[in-house]
Amino acid sequence: MNRIFSGIQPTGNLHLGNYLGAIRNWVRLQDTYNCVFCVVDLHAVTVWQDPVELRNSTREVAAALIASGVDVKQHILFNQSQVPTHAELAWLLNCVTRMGWLNRMTQFKEKAGKNRENASVGLFSYPNLMAADILAYKTTHVPVGEDQKQHLELTRDIAQKFNHDFGVDFFPVVEPIITGVATRIMSLRDGTAKMSKSDPSENSRITMVDSAEDIARKIRKAKTDPLDLPSDKAEFSGRPEAENLMRIYAALSDCSVDKVLIKFGGQQFSTFKQDLADLAVATLAPIQDEMRRLMAEPDAVDAVLRDGAQRARDISEPILQEIRDIFGFLR
Ligand code: AMP
Numbered sequence: 429m430n431r432i433f434s435g436i437q438p439t440g441n442l443h444l445g446n447y448l449g450a451i452r453n454w455v456r457l458q459d460t461y462n463c464v465f466c467v468v469d470l471h472a473v474t475v476w477q478d479p480v481e482l483r484n485s486t487r488e489v490a491a492a493l494i495a496s497g498v499d500v501k502q503h504i505l506f507n508q509s510q511v512p513t514h515a516e517l518a519w520l521l522n523c524v525t526r527m528g529w530l531n532r533m534t535q536f537k538e539k540a541g542k543n544r545e546n547a548s549v550g551l552f553s554y555p556n557l558m559a560a561d562i563l564a565y566k567t568t569h570v571p572v573g574e575d576q577k578q579h580l581e582l583t584r585d586i587a588q589k590f591n592h593d594f595g596v597d598f599f600p601v602v603e604p605i606i607t608g609v610a611t612r613i614m615s616l617r618d619g620t621a622k623m624s625k626s627d628p629s630e631n632s633r634i635t636m637v638d639s640a641e642d643i644a645r646k647i648r649k650a651k652t653d654p655l656d657l658p659s660d661k662a663e664f665s666g667r668p669e670a671e672n673l674m675r676i677y678a679a680l681s682d683c684s685v686d687k688v689l690i691k692f693g694g695q696q697f698s699t700f701k702q703d704l705a706d707l708a709v710a711t712l713a714p715i716q717d718e719m720r721r722l723m724a725e726p727d728a729v730d731a732v733l734r735d736g737a738q739r740a741r742d743i744s745e746p747i748l749q750e751i752r753d754i755f756g757f758l759r
Pocket residue numbers: 435436437438445446448449450571572573574575576610611612613614622623624625
């Protein structure tokens with residue numbers, strides 16, 4: 429069976445974009461792949477994290493994944509820092525990747541902003557650690573949201589350069605899985621900006637721990653335009669907020685955007701928003717109940733991660749040993 433690897437950062441504010449663009453897909457792929465799911469705490473510390481919050485967010489993301497249906501017995505769930513393979517392989521890949529490749533990464537440019545000189549070296553080499561995550565398991569498929577596409581292309585380049593430089597056929601060519609209507613959920617305050625954990629406005633995102641009232645309020649307040657809802661995809665042009673809300677509706681109700689256009693086209697935003705809020709609450713409420721139950725038992729969550737880490741080491745350590753041999757390190 430083919431192997432899936434995917435990761436999510438424990439940086440707080442897990443949101444609807446993470447759920448619809450990543451987590452829900454992971455759960456669905458479990459029937460057809462061997463899956464390794466990772467809470468990427470080493471990636472999180474590329475920008476400073478409060479240690480207490482980091483620990484709490486790591487548990488919260490793990491709880492959200494389990495509550496959403498990740499099967500921790502059939503598949504693997506762990507936090508990255510418990511498996512040293514990732515950091516060691518990242519170093520080796522630092523020596524394969526070219527500066528010019530990393531210089532082209534748009535996520536670094538966005539995250540570093542104007543203050544590039546003051547960004548951590550870790551933030552710059554972040555994509556190499558991501559490549560290490562993936563390649564340490566000889567992963568074949570990686571489900572992610574649209575924003576990670578460039579990092580996956582880089583992973584392919586790194587794998588090919590490694591294979592070429594050492595004259596081996598070692599790493600498989602990784603295929604991204606970027607599917608569905610929710611590969612890029614936008615901010616509720618600005619239809620041209622991605623919904624993100626780090627947006628300073630709380631109202632820009634629906635989080636996985638928001639109450640029913642908060643969800644309804646944020647959707648009620650979501651930015652729209654004065655026109656009625658579009659009834660055709662062509663009418664999305666110049667109306668990113670309308671498109672985003674209709675896409676979220678389609679994703680939550682698991683139907684096509686066309687069906688949503690037929691159902692709500694020509695109507696006012698107010699009734700649609702009420703329906704959308706009800707749908708979001710109905711989807712998230714059962715997951716939230718289960719998350720609360722799990723968060724009340726932190727030791728049990730930690731035990732799941734420790735067990736996952738052990739099984740992750742069992743797979744990745746022999747692969748790393750082969751890589752050390754290919755490099756020519758004595759043992
Ligand atoms: P991150 O929050 O950066 O750790 O992302 C975890 C996963 O969620 C990745 O697969 C991202 O591509 C996905 N993701 C993050 N933000 C969004 C968004 N606004 N829409 C869809 N997917 C997203």
